[in-house]
Each structure stands twice: as C-alpha cells, then as structure tokens.
Amino acid sequence: MVKIPPYLKKGDLIGVTCSSSKMELAAAEYAAEVLRSWGFRVHLGITVGTSFHNFSAPDELRLEELQDMLDDPEIKAIVFGRGGYGMVCILDKLDFKKFRKHPKWLCGYSDVTILHAHIQERFDIPSIHSVMCSGITKDTVENPYVNSLEQVLKGKKYSYNTPSHELNREGSATGILVGGNLSLLANASGTASQVNTKGKILLLEDIGEYRYNVDRLMYNLKRAGWLDKLAGLVVGGFTDGKETTTPFGQTEYEIIHNMVKEFDYPVCFNFPIGHQTENYTVKLGMKHHLKVGEAKTVLKLQED
Numbered sequence: 001m002v003k004i005p006p007y008l009k010k011g012d013l014i015g016v017t018c019s020s021s022k023m024e025l026a027a028a029e030y031a032a033e034v035l036r037s038w039g040f041r042v043h044l045g046i047t048v049g050t051s052f053h054n055f056s057a058p059d060e061l062r063l064e065e066l067q068d069m070l071d072d073p074e075i076k077a078i079v080f081g082r083g084g085y086g087m088v089c090i091l092d093k094l095d096f097k098k099f100r101k102h103p104k105w106l107c108g109y110s111d112v113t114i115l116h117a118h119i120q121e122r123f124d125i126p127s128i129h130s131v132m133c134s135g136i137t138k139d140t141v142e143n144p145y146v147n148s149l150e151q152v153l154k155g156k157k158y159s160y161n162t163p164s165h166e167l168n169r170e171g172s173a174t175g176i177l178v179g180g181n182l183s184l185l186a187n188a189s190g191t192a193s194q195v196n197t198k199g200k201i202l203l204l205e206d207i208g209e210y211r212y213n214v215d216r217l218m219y220n221l222k223r224a225g226w227l228d229k230l231a232g233l234v235v236g237g238f239t240d241g242k243e244t245t246t247p248f249g250q251t252e253y254e255i256i257h258n259m260v261k262e263f264d265y266p267v268c269f270n271f272p273i274g275h276q277t278e279n280y281t282v283k284l285g286m287k288h289h290l291k292v293g294e295a296k297t298v299l300k301l302q303e304d
Helices: 025-037 059-071 089-091 097-101 110-123 144-153 183-189 211-223 254-259
Strands: 013-017 041-044 075-080 107-108 127-129 157-165 171-181 201-207 232-239 282-284 287-292 298-301
Touching: 013 025, 013 059, 013 144, 041 232, 059 097, 059 282, 075 183, 089 110, 097 110, 107 110, 107 144, 110 127, 110 171, 110 183, 110 298, 157 183, 171 183, 171 232, 183 211, 201 282, 232 254, 232 287, 282 298
Parallel strands: 013 041, 013 075, 075 107, 107 127, 171 201, 201 232
Antiparallel strands: 127 282, 157 298, 171 287, 287 298
8 A cells, every 4th residue: 555755844844865976065055945945944964065986975874864864753855965876785774664654755866766666666655756956956946847846745736748759659548657767777677676567657767878778778677577567658868878889770769669669558758857957756656647649748646
C-alpha cells in the first residue's frame, strides 16, 4: 500500500544536503532564499559548499547528514543540492526505519534516481522527481518548471502537455510513474533497487552519454525485463549526447524507438523532463494517466 508523505504547509522546514557531488555555497544560498519565498524554512546541511575530490564530503559524512535529515521529524522534505555521483556509495548503509513510519518528500533527479527507485521498490513510498538547488538560479527562478516544484510540494495536482513527436506511438495508459535517469536505472538492474515495471509508466532521461552507450544501457533494461510489460513509456530530454570518431548512426530517440518497437504500449518522446531548463516536477510512485495523441501528449497525476 502506497504511503504518501504529508504535503508542506507554510513554515515547514526543508533540509538541503549534497549527498553526491559538491556545489558552491552561494548557489545553494540563492536556492534557499527562493524556497523561503515559497513560505518554507530552510536548513542548509554541512555538506553544502564543501568539497572532497568530486564529492561534497567523504562517504561517512554524506551518509551521516542524509540519515539525520531522514530521521529528523522537524524536516518535512529534503531538496538535494545537486546530482553528479555518490548516492549509490551510501545507499545500502541508510536506515529507513524512521522514514518508513514518518515519510517525507525527497526531491531531486539525476543521481538521486537510485534513491527514488530504492524507496519505491522496497517501501512503496512516493518521491519527487524535480529540479534541485543547483537548478534554481536567477535565470530560472520565474519559469514554470521551477515553480512546479513549489506546487507539487504544496499538494497541487498537475497536468502537463507537450507537442507530438514524429517517433511517438499513440495511445493511452494509466499506471504508477517510475524511473528517471537511464544510466542510474541500468545500474540498479539485478540489485535490491531494481523497480518492478509491470503495468507502470516508465520515465527515462539522461545527459552526456555516448550514443553507443545509450544503446547498451537500453539493452540492459530490455534484457533485465524493464521494458516488457509497461503500461507506457515517457522519454524526456537526452541532452549533450556524444559521438565517438565513427558516429553510431542513430540518435538517442531513434535508439529507444527501435528498442521498444515490438511492444504496443504508448510511447512519447521529448517530454519536458530532464537535464534541461524544461524540467517539470512529477511524483514518482504515484498513479498517472498518459495520453499520447496526434497533436500532443498529456501526462496527468491521478491522485485520489
């Protein structure tokens, strides 16, 4: 049974931690001011603005801070500072006992995908795929994509749409939305964090991957059964793709299109979610309705 965390009210406390790569303190402080302007209090953790090689801090410190924020009853949501790499290093050492009794919203994407997948598969607790503090800047603060995080945190329902794409497969589906970053999902294959995707709507996005590696990652999902019995597939942004000296011969969207052409569920491409300005906030682990039509695609939350 899905256990939905409480939505936030004015004066509720948000914790900000960098459980993966490092980020500049000034950038986090700016994002914190935006969160405060939405009516929330903000606590910046000690991993914000610190550096340990590419990480924000050693594994032990990142683990301790995230554990403290998961356990702290005063903190009602955690908005991660940024992604990068590092969540998988500490994931298996986290204790979710208190979190399971008193869940809170965990907000982020990219490297946070592995945490989203883990808590949905193991505990049936929804989480928020959204912009992180690193994406809340002076250039983005007024856009609807950043503002969608505020609306979702406060429990507002949403329905997003985007123009049709030539590779789309039309149709309708209803199911629980799961997924996120392709490389992190493939990394979860065969682990305790692998999501059961049967009857669900799978979201995929990524950044900076060689195209041949996108093909390999998609074969990982296919061979591991992720793609077999989906209700639907939502493909977001695949930005900053790379080529080797000899081009691979297909775009990321063409790779995914060919990988799922044998199935009959609806598929949409270029949905405004991912490593880009156009990054809508969605609730993973909760039921959505997907309609891929001739003119547009609509993804709507189906919360009771």
